[in-house]
Amino acid sequence: MTSHAIRHVRVTPIAFRDPPLLNAAGIHEPWALRSIIEIETDSGLVGINESYGDLPMLEAMAKAAPALTGLSPWALNDMDTRVTALVTPRQTASEFQGTQISLAPGTHVSKTVAKVISAFEVAMMDLQGQLANAPVVDLLGGAARESVPFSAYLFYKYAEHIETPYAPDPWGETLAPEQLVAQARRMIDAYGFKSIKLKAGALPPEQEVAGLLALAKAFPGAPLRIDPNANWSVSTSLKAVEQLRGVLEYYEDPCPGLEGMAEVAKACEVPLATNMVVTDLKEFRRNAEMGCPVKIVLSDHHYWGGLRATQRLSLMCETFGLGLSMHSNSHLGISLTAMTHLAASVPHLSYACDTHYPWQDDEVVQGGRLKFEAGGLRVPTAPGLGVRIDPEALARLHDNYLRTDIRNRDDLAQMRKYDASFTGAQPRY
Numbered sequence: 395m396t397s398h399a400i401r402h403v404r405v406t407p408i409a410f411r412d413p414p415l416l417n418a419a420g421i422h423e424p425w426a427l428r429s430i431i432e433i434e435t436d437s438g439l440v441g442i443n444e445s446y447g448d449l450p451m452l453e454a455m456a457k458a459a460p461a462l463t464g465l466s467p468w469a470l471n472d473m474d475t476r477v478t479a480l481v482t483p484r485q486t487a488s489e490f491q492g493t494q495i496s497l498a499p500g501t502h503v504s505k506t507v508a509k510v511i512s513a514f515e516v517a518m519m520d521l522q523g524q525l526a527n528a529p530v531v532d533l534l535g536g537a538a539r540e541s542v543p544f545s546a547y548l549f550y551k552y553a554e555h556i557e558t559p560y561a562p563d564p565w566g567e568t569l570a571p572e573q574l575v576a577q578a579r580r581m582i583d584a585y586g587f588k589s590i591k592l593k594a595g596a597l598p599p600e601q602e603v604a605g606l607l608a609l610a611k612a613f614p615g616a617p618l619r620i621d622p623n624a625n626w627s628v629s630t631s632l633k634a635v636e637q638l639r640g641v642l643e644y645y646e647d648p649c650p651g652l653e654g655m656a657e658v659a660k661a662c663e664v665p666l667a668t669n670m671v672v673t674d675l676k677e678f679r680r681n682a683e684m685g686c687p688v689k690i691v692l693s694d695h696h697y698w699g700g701l702r703a704t705q706r707l708s709l710m711c712e713t714f715g716l717g718l719s720m721h722s723n724s725h726l727g728i729s730l731t732a733m734t735h736l737a738a739s740v741p742h743l744s745y746a747c748d749t750h751y752p753w754q755d756d757e758v759v760q761g762g763r764l765k766f767e768a769g770g771l772r773v774p775t776a777p778g779l780g781v782r783i784d785p786e787a788l789a790r791l792h793d794n795y796l797r798t799d800i801r802n803r804d805d806l807a808q809m810r811k812y813d814a815s816f817t818g819a820q821p822r823y
């Protein structure tokens with residue numbers, strides 16, 4: 395009988411072009427890092443996935459990978475147990491917090507176990523789908539929708555990187571409200587998105603509020619969100635939301651901490667959303683104990699422990715009357731496809747999901763860039779994830795990785811190249 399036991403796990407770090415996007419921590423570096431995971435069975439099947447590419451994550455995956463040898467692709471619970479036993483954070487969350495400003499919860503060391511489980515789970519589910527001749531969405535209970543809606547994720551940005559390793563991106567500069575409206579127009583024309591999210595916390599709040607009001611005027615009726623990544627004080631958050639009265643669908647992480655969010659929630663009608671203060675079940679419980687100041691959880695299977703764990707989160711959100719959507723970081727098509735299978739399988743998902751995809755111009759999957767239709771992605775019907783790796787593209791993106799010296803995302807250090815006095819201390823406004 396053919397054995398489908400896992401024989402080998404291969405993790406390939408990659409780097410791809412990323413525009414100079416501004417945020418509360420600083421600015422994106424010219425290369426974004428990811429990892430491509432390939433899990434091979436004795437029978438020669440290969441399950442794939444995409445995850446974080448920073449050094450601690452690569453080390454954690456290398457440490458955990460041997461534990462998968464001999465496992466059946468169906469043995470997800472065994473994989474959870476083995477990975478948990480092998481991967482223990484080297485620093486406590488509080489030690490780590492003092493050393494780095496992180497807008498990307500997935501890069502936080504306290505999430506290492508959940509991140510590694512997720513990285514392997516998706517690739518194992520890709521294998522399961524190939525074995526069962528079923529798309530991943532069916533393994534998750536079937537599609538509750540045929541297409542998953544995503545939002546136009548707008549950023550303030552410079553026209554080019556300070557040290558330019560390649561030609562400037564086609565989006566140009568976005569600092570003024572009219573440039574923001576032009577960015578939105580271009581993204582919506584190209585992808586058909588219906589909802590709009592503005593990454594804020596980068597420019598003075600009055601400028602960002604003016605930007606959002608310009609968007610509201612240019613796209614009447616479009617659901618709008620603003621995300622200052624906790625870079626506003628409670629009073630600035632309240633002042634801004636008052637100026638944005640009647641405009642916002644939800645208000646994402648305006649100020650630091652659950653206590654701060656609770657103060658804002660008390661005085662504002664717009665529901666608060668987060669990918670910063672409810673990032674695991676412990677924080678979920680705190681939010682519940684405080685009477686749920688956060689009303690919408692922006693999930694991300696990459697750090698919530700995988701597709702099944704995010705489905706469990708969905709149940710928790712339903713139980714506590716919370717909304718659910720999805721957070722993103724710079725990523726390529728395998729992550730986007732996994733998000734699509736998951737989002738399609740979660741009836742409770744209540745808003746268009748975030749994606750950085752329009753900001754990337756490269757791909758690692760066969761057939762090139764994924765195609766959005768009317769702002770959404772159709773749920774793949776081919777077995778497993780339904781996408782396969784293009785080996786040449788993988789080799790090229792790995793070569794990018796070898797040629798850059800970036801090994802951990804550091805938006806703050808990158809911003810200091812533009813402005814040596816930039817401290818990144820938060821909340822800045």
Ligand SMILES: O=C([O-])[C@@H](O)[C@@H](O)[C@H](O)[C@@H](O)C(=O)[O-]
Nearest residue numbers: 417497498499669721722723
């Ligand atoms: O890519 C960025 O600059 C974002 O700010 C990202 O790091 C955040 O994690 C994220 O998109 C968010 O919604 O907070």
Ligand SMILES: [Mg+2]
Nearest residue numbers: 621646647669
């Ligand atoms: Mg956010």
